[in-house]
Amino acid sequence: MNALPLPDGRVLQGESRDSAIWLSCDGRPLIQLRICETNAVQVQEVATADLADALWCASYWWLAAHPQAPRLVWQGLDQQALQACGDWLRGDAGSASAQVERSVFWQLPQPWLRQALPPYPQQMVMSDGKRHPRRRAKPQGEVYRRFDARLGAWISLRTLDIEQDLERFNRWQNTPRVLHFWQEGGDLAQHRSYLESIAADPHVCSLIGCFDDQPFAYFELYWAKEDRIAPFYAVDDYDRGIHMLVGEQAHRGPHKVASWLAALTHYAFLDDPRTRLVVAEPRADNAKMIGYMQTLGYYREKEFDFPHKRAALMAIGRERFFDSGVLC
Structure with missing residues (x-):
């Protein structure tokens, strides 16, 4: 090197x-x-x-x-x-x-986190009939940065800016490949409304993934306790979940997935040291993404039914992730 x-x-x-x-x-x-x-x-x-x-x-x-x-x-x-x-x-x-x-x-928050803060004090609250910890206000700007030595490129995460990112989000969501799995196609007005609803939701943080500061993907990082996934497994107060969308064709492929999925999972664990598990619920027929996740160390716990799709419950624990050697 x-x-x-x-x-x-x-x-x-x-x-x-x-x-x-x-x-x-x-x-x-x-x-x-x-x-x-x-x-x-x-x-x-x-x-x-x-x-x-x-x-x-x-x-x-x-x-x-x-x-x-x-x-x-x-x-x-x-x-x-x-x-x-x-x-x-x-x-x-x-x-x-x-x-x-x-x-x-790799569990030390610095220098990877751009806004490293101590854990937010625990205070239990109720919202939509669910009892969960009150969450810290969502961050703004770049939140994570690391040079991927295997890939030879920077991988970074920043929060989504609706004015800056609306058009690319709209283009990505209307790509046939993305539309097949996300089913969120629409015009700019519809996607502005969608992103505004995410911005107003304290349990979800919308992120833009970048390689060498060029946006290529949209991610949602959510608290599982307040999410629709909570009834389907033994959820913990600080479990995090991820939704993933790679919008730029040039940044697809297993070597790129290995980089950004490791970074996204790393950020989810670093953001709060109390997070013991990161979960995802891709469509059960999305064999390619499920295979990528398993390569990183995620395990397929089961399949279950959401109203809009049959999903695979994918999960990775803190110990397994940090012992895996996927970060370098």
């Missing part, structure tokens, strides 16, 4: 030579590591005053370059380094080694 962009605009560059890794940031030396053994490294030199940032960057670089490695072991770190890094770098009692667990590293 020659370069790895970070969400804050910096770019990591690395070079491996003679059992060592030289890592620089924006062309300036950052940290030098010695490869000790499989999935284990030792600091040789730090060329920055911010040790915690250097260790985080090096850990990210390593995990992105070794997507199947469950952890990275740092050898020879002192307590000062461990304290500077916080919980994502865990020291072993009575040992000079520390570990970065992949499943822990």
Whole structure:
């Protein structure tokens, strides 16, 4: 891997030579590591005053370059380094080694979330006969950004802007392929009304997916407890559900789905650490999308009937997702 962009605009560059890794940031030396053994490294030199940032960057670089490695072991770190890094770098009692667990590293909201906030305090309320936690006000603007090292492109999510996105949403919904599964064809006035109803609904957040900042997809991220899916499984207060629509033909295909579905699921879990499950209910005959989801780690729990379609209940748990190695 020659370069790895970070969400804050910096770019990591690395070079491996003679059992060592030289890592620089924006062309300036950052940290030098010695490869000790499989999935284990030792600091040789730090060329920055911010040790915690250097260790985080090096850990990210390593995990992105070794997507199947469950952890990275740092050898020879002192307590000062461990304290500077916080919980994502865990020291072993009575040992000079520390570990970065992949499943822990990717659950940290920063830098992937653009508006990272602490969990909203729980307060139970009633709406439409359903008892559920009061939800935080919906975000605005870009909410998620990550460079997909496998794809070699940025994947980002931003909230939908009706004035900016209405025409493309209308075009996407009237594409025969999309119309077959969504059944939401119509004119601009109908789609404006649809998007306005979503904007007014506190349990659904409408998102635009972008590759390298070019819109290609529409997603809906919803709280399952308040949704029509709730009666069909043992729903938890913080489960999230997703609706997915890829509008641009050029961004179809398994490698693109693997990127955006991982990003959308990642965002759903990061947005609230209490979310234990992400679910979806594609049409039961949408074999291609169901297959893509299963490749990512979603399981098909059952089929059930909505008034307008027979659906497959797809789900993935937090532990399974973060242990899967789909993020890099």
